[in-house]
Amino acid sequence: MKLGILGGGQLGRMLGMEGLPLAIDPLFWEPEATACAQLVGEHLCAAYDDPAALAQFAQQVEVCTYEFENVPSPVLGAIAAQVPVYPPLAALEVSQDRLTEKQLFARLGIPTAPYAAVDSEAALRDAVASLGLPAILKTRRFGYDGKGQYVIRSEGDIPAAWQALGGVPLILEGFVNFVREVSIVAARGRDGSTVFYPLSENVHRDGILFTTRARPGDSQQPQAEAIAGKLLAALEYVGVLCLELFDVNGTLVANEFAPRVHNSGHWTIEGAETSQFENHLRAVAGLPLGSTACVGFPALVNLVGTLPPLASLLAIPQVHVHFYGKSEKPARKVGHVTVRTHSESEREQRIAQVIELMQESR
Amino acid sequence: MKLGILGGGQLGRMLGMEGLPLAIDPLFWEPEATACAQLVGEHLCAAYDDPAALAQFAQQVEVCTYEFENVPSPVLGAIAAQVPVYPPLAALEVSQDRLTEKQLFARLGIPTAPYAAVDSEAALRDAVASLGLPAILKTRRFGYDGKGQYVIRSEGDIPAAWQALGGVPLILEGFVNFVREVSIVAARGRDGSTVFYPLSENVHRDGILFTTRARPGDSQQPQAEAIAGKLLAALEYVGVLCLELFDVNGTLVANEFAPRVHNSGHWTIEGAETSQFENHLRAVAGLPLGSTACVGFPALVNLVGTLPPLASLLAIPQVHVHFYGKSEKPARKVGHVTVRTHSESEREQRIAQVIELMQESR
Numbered sequence: 001m002k003l004g005i006l007g008g009g010q011l012g013r014m015l016g017m018e019g020l021p022l023a024i025d026p027l028f029w030e031p032e033a034t035a036c037a038q039l040v041g042e043h044l045c046a047a048y049d050d051p052a053a054l055a056q057f058a059q060q061v062e063v064c065t066y067e068f069e070n071v072p073s074p075v076l077g078a079i080a081a082q083v084p085v086y087p088p089l090a091a092l093e094v095s096q097d098r099l100t101e102k103q104l105f106a107r108l109g110i111p112t113a114p115y116a117a118v119d120s121e122a123a124l125r126d127a128v129a130s131l132g133l134p135a136i137l138k139t140r141r142f143g144y145d146g147k148g149q150y151v152i153r154s155e156g157d158i159p160a161a162w163q164a165l166g167g168v169p170l171i172l173e174g175f176v177n178f179v180r181e182v183s184i185v186a187a188r189g190r191d192g193s194t195v196f197y198p199l200s201e202n203v204h205r206d207g208i209l210f211t212t213r214a215r216p217g218d219s220q221q222p223q224a225e226a227i228a229g230k231l232l233a234a235l236e237y238v239g240v241l242c243l244e245l246f247d248v249n250g251t252l253v254a255n256e257f258a259p260r261v262h263n264s265g266h267w268t269i270e271g272a273e274t275s276q277f278e279n280h281l282r283a284v285a286g287l288p289l290g291s292t293a294c295v296g297f298p299a300l301v302n303l304v305g306t307l308p309p310l311a312s313l314l315a316i317p318q319v320h321v322h323f324y325g326k327s328e329k330p331a332r333k334v335g336h337v338t339v340r341t342h343s344e345s346e347r348e349q350r351i352a353q354v355i356e357l358m359q360e361s362r
Numbered sequence: 363m364k365l366g367i368l369g370g371g372q373l374g375r376m377l378g379m380e381g382l383p384l385a386i387d388p389l390f391w392e393p394e395a396t397a398c399a400q401l402v403g404e405h406l407c408a409a410y411d412d413p414a415a416l417a418q419f420a421q422q423v424e425v426c427t428y429e430f431e432n433v434p435s436p437v438l439g440a441i442a443a444q445v446p447v448y449p450p451l452a453a454l455e456v457s458q459d460r461l462t463e464k465q466l467f468a469r470l471g472i473p474t475a476p477y478a479a480v481d482s483e484a485a486l487r488d489a490v491a492s493l494g495l496p497a498i499l500k501t502r503r504f505g506y507d508g509k510g511q512y513v514i515r516s517e518g519d520i521p522a523a524w525q526a527l528g529g530v531p532l533i534l535e536g537f538v539n540f541v542r543e544v545s546i547v548a549a550r551g552r553d554g555s556t557v558f559y560p561l562s563e564n565v566h567r568d569g570i571l572f573t574t575r576a577r578p579g580d581s582q583q584p585q586a587e588a589i590a591g592k593l594l595a596a597l598e599y600v601g602v603l604c605l606e607l608f609d610v611n612g613t614l615v616a617n618e619f620a621p622r623v624h625n626s627g628h629w630t631i632e633g634a635e636t637s638q639f640e641n642h643l644r645a646v647a648g649l650p651l652g653s654t655a656c657v658g659f660p661a662l663v664n665l666v667g668t669l670p671p672l673a674s675l676l677a678i679p680q681v682h683v684h685f686y687g688k689s690e691k692p693a694r695k696v697g698h699v700t701v702r703t704h705s706e707s708e709r710e711q712r713i714a715q716v717i718e719l720m721q722e723s724r
Contacts, residue, residue, distance in 0.1 A: 017379060020401060021684040022672060039382060040402065273680070273702075288677045295657060310384060315650045318635070322383040340635075 001285055002027060004061030004083070006076070008035030008043065010324040010333070011067040011261050014269070016040030018277040024285060029057050036325040037067075048075045058082040065239060065284050067260055069095050070142055086190075086238040086284040091259040094235070098140045098171045101256060108230045111253045113246075114174035121162045127172040128158060137161045140169040149207070176253055178246035182215070184224040185265035187240045187279040188232045190286045195279065196225045197272060197292040200264040202244075205304075208331060211351060212264045213299045214271055223252050231257060240265070240280035263302065263333070270320045270338045271298020296340040297347040301354045303335035308354075308361040313337060316353045318346070363647055364389060366423030366445070368438070370397030370405065372686040372695070373429040373623050376631070378402030380639040386647060391419050398687040399429075410437050420444040427601060427646050429622055431457050432504055448552075448600040448646040453621040456597070460502045460533045463618060470592045473615045475608075476536035483524045489534040490520060499523045502531040511569070538615055540608035544577070546586040547627035549602045549641040550594045552648045557641065558587045559634060559654040562626040564606075567666075570693060573713060574626045575661045576633055585614050593619060602627070602642035625664065625695070632682045632700045633660020658702040659709040663716045665697035670723040675699060678715045680708070 001024050005012050008030025016026040017040050026041030033045055046053035054075065058064075064085045066076065073093050079085055094100050098115075105112045116127035118137065128135060133155070139148035150161040152172075181204065185197040198216035202209055215221075228243045235241075242262030244255040265276035274282075274290025282289055306328050313321050323335040339350040363386050367374050370392025378388040379402050388403030395407055408415035416437065420426075426447045428438065435455050441447055456462050460477075467474045478489035480499065490497060495517070501510035512523040514534075543566065547559040560578035564571055577583075590605045604624030606617040627638035636644075636652025644651055668690050675683050682700040690696055701712040 013382075017382060020375075020379060020687070022676075023685045023687065025401075039387075282676060287673050290676065291679060311649050314384075314644060314652065317653060323385045325382070325385065 001025065001063065002061050003281070003284070004029065004057055004064035004079070005037070005041070005067055006030075006048070006064070006071045007067035008032065008037035009067060010036055010326070012037035013040055013324065014266075014277050014322075015065075015067060015261065015281065018269075018275060019281050022278070022281060022285075022287075024281050027057065027061055029053065039325065048072050054078055063284055065260075065280070066092070069259055087241065087259045088236060088238065091235040091237055091241070095257055095259045096141055097169075098138055098143075098173075098256065099169070102171070104231075104234070105254045108234055110227050110230065111251065113176045113253060113255070116172050118170040118172050121158070121166065124158055124162055124166075124170070124172065125155075128152065128155065131172060131174040134175045136173045136175070137165055138171050138173060139165055140171050147207075176246045176248060176255075178248050178253070180247045181244065181255075182218075182220065182224065182247055182252070183212075183242050183244045183262065183264040184221075184228050185240060185242045185262060185268070185276050186225075186228045186232060187276070187283050187289055187292075188237045189283045189289050190238050193289055194229060194232055195289045195292045196221075196228060197265060197268060197276065198294055199224055200267070202264050206331065208304055208333070209263050209302055210304070211299060211301050211355075212267055213347070213351075214267055214294050214297070216294045220247060220250070220252055227252060227254060239283045240276050263336075264300075266322070266336050267298040267300040267338050267340075268292075269322070270340050271295055296342060297344055299339045299347050299351055301337050301339065301351055301358075302333055303337065303358065304333055305330045306358075306362060307334055308357045312357055312361070313354070316350060316357070318350050319354060363387065363425065364423050365643070365646070366391065366419055366426035366441070367399070367403070367429055368392075368410070368426070368433045369429035370394065370399035371429060372398055372688070374399035375402055375686065376628075376639050376684075377427075377429060377623065377643065380631075380637060381643050384640070384643060384647075384649075386643050389419065389423055391415065401687065410434050416440055425646055427622075427642070428454070431621055449603065449621040450598060450600065453597040453599055453603070457619055457621045458503055459531075460500055460505070460535075460618065461531070464533070466593075466596070467616045470596055472589050472592065473613065475538045475615060475617070478534050480532040480534050483520070483528065486520055486524055486528075486532070486534065487517075490514060490517065493534060493536040496537045498535045498537070499527055500533050500535060501527055502533050509569075538608045538610060538617075540610050540615070542609045543606065543617075544580075544582065544586065544609055544614070545574075545604050545606045545624065545626040546583075546590050547602060547604045547624060547630070547638050548587075548590045548594060549638070549645050549651055549654075550599045551645045551651050552600050555651055556591060556594055557651045557654045558583075558590060559627060559630060559638065560656055561586055562629070564626050568693065570666055570695070571625050571664055572666070573661060573663050573717075574629055575709070575713075576629055576656050576659070578656045582609060582612070582614055589614060589616060601645045602638050625698075626662075628684070628698050629660040629662040629700050629702075630654075631684070632702050633657055658704060659706055661701045661709055661713055663699050663701065663713055663720075664695055665699065665720065666695055667692045668720075668724060669696055670719045674719055674723070675716070678712060678719070680712050681716060 008028040029044045137150045200212045243257040245252040268275040320338040341347040370390035391406045499512045562574045605619040607614040630637040685697040703709040
């Protein structure tokens with residue numbers, strides 16, 4: 001099957017790699033000439049507003065998906081008029097705007113942080129008064145990895161926050177006093193069948209995901225599945241979705257969802273019976289979904305900014321290395337490792353070894 | 363690292379796929395335009411006796427390996443004059459000729475079937491008289507998957523056997539009355555460190571490998587490791603090697619070795635901590651070798667001739683599908699599945715389900 005993928009970063013690359021043995025052959029539409037996914041599939045190197053590229057792409061592919069959520073939705077709409085697009089356009093559009101996303105959560109009875117739309121400095125002052133401080137001002141669109149965010153701790157921060165982000169639609173979110181951040185990766189097939197991975201427990205550093213530990217059997221798994229299940233059903237979703245949640249003393253509060261495979265699910269490549277990438281491909285290709293059960297005790301450590309020497313990483317037992325083929329750059333995700341062990345304590349030991357190595361090689 | 367690979371079949375393809383996350387970037391030198399490995403690396407499409415291709419290849423790659431043993435050894439020799447070639451040329455050359463291979467086994471004190479070189483019909487008669495019947499006449503070179511072999515059951519078969527194979531150097535091998543066929547996949551690093559996978563227990567059909575079950579903890583594991591270890595050391599080997607053995611009531615008798623990754627080791631992709639492909643890459647790239655321990659109860663079933671419908675295969679739990687992207691053709695290996703379960707009985711059940719599906723879809 002020829003699968004069209006919008007985007008050509010590491011998520012596309014990992015999708016492509018897992019597609020090969022299933023005879024799913026990707027065509028990446030990605031404007032960046034050096035896109036790291038191009039090694040594992042055909043590369044249509046063109047701007048997303050190029051009508052000739054659109055025609056060529058839609059003509060070549062049987063099904064279309066995307067690997068990042070800032071795809072221009074009109075382009076996806078034009079493709080959808082010609083070939084099936086999964087996940088559905090509506091899911092993408094909701095996820096692209098923090099306000100509509102929060103509104104959907106509210107409509108489904110899913111708890112979120114308190115929020116208010118902000119379109120002027122005056123509206124920001126009102127929102128601060130109503131939500132209290134601290135609070136986070138965010139762009140409604142195009143934020144990722146902590147970008148497009150400003151933490152307001154006192155009223156004195158308001159002008160600077162407005163200065164930094166104002167001019168585009170914004171949202172102010174109240175602080176959620178969480179004990180941990182988790183995410184749940186789920187997949188829904190074309191036939192409506194749904195599977196959920198064990199919870200990912202996530203630790204961020206400088207706004208970027210740093211480590212994830214799989215938590216099979218977590219007491220909040222049923223709560224997370226119930227929330228994600230509502231979302232999948234409401235969106236008539238097809239594909240993999242990742243929902244980020246705050247654990248507020250046992251109650252899960254939705255943060256945001258991504259209509260795609262997600263960094264916090266990368267441990268599934270070696271650490272689950274079927275990876276999130278394979279399950280996404282199975283879902284969009286109309287194939288039966290695979291088991292999400294854990295294999296061993298998996299975790300992921302992101303390699304951010306720089307890559308430690310390969311030989312040193314491989315010398316650590318139970319470590320599986322994924323370099324993305326991207327140039328090193330501060331705050332850029334350039335790879336990850338999966339740790340897969342036989343026990344919890346062994347997992348912590350391996351994570352510590354990887355982190356130590358990263359610090360040495362910085 | 364740019365890794366040159368001679369050959370571009372499914373073994374090259376799987377090497378290439380496992381190289382990507384390690385930043386090992388393959389260049390396949392493969393005369394066949396439709397080579398299935400070309401999706402995962404650069405493809406130098408040229409005859410092996412093309413001097414311009416040789417110059418281009420040797421100039422581009424840092425290290426060279428090969429994925430089939432019928433590589434013309436002079437070509438490899440010419441490459442070796444410019445860049446390191448692993449496994450070493452001597453290993454390839456020994457393995458290319460069943461007679462020199464048997465002679466090496468003998469020199470190392472490794473038991474084999476009784477054998478005799480055969481270069482004429484008269485020599486064949488003498489060999490039959492000396493080894494007894496039944497016996498197998500084989501071409502010394504270029505045989506694979508049961509090709510280039512003739513079973514002689516009575517003296518009356520001699521003329522037909524000679525007719526079928528005569529004219530090239532031959533070897534007659536006495537029948538070995540084995541209870542099972544096993545193989546051991548081993549890897550040796552540039553630094554001489556060596557790892558061994560658990561024994562593969564192999565079942566052939568029509569001369570082609572059909573199923574393999576990993577047998578960790580097998581009572582003959584130490585014997586197999588001792589034999590393979592001698593071979594690796596004698597050849598100053600670097601890379602993965604597979605040694606096929608007959609189990610003759612508890613004594614292992616060497617059949618042949620392949621100086622490369624091997625079909626009977628494909629279960630290691632999902633069924634071992636580190637796959638044979640990754641360990642081959644680690645070895646030839648001078649990286650530390652990885653653990654060969656089993657993950658669950660792994661087995662492989664080859665998909666020969668035709669591919670069952672993908673959706674039906676994926677509907678069987680605990681099955682991991684590998685289609686090679688080759689056209690279907692009788693007796694051609696077009697894919698395999700790995701079965702990985704939590705118990706022996708579950709493994710047998712899954713293997714039976716896959717075989718049943720293959721029979722239905724024939």
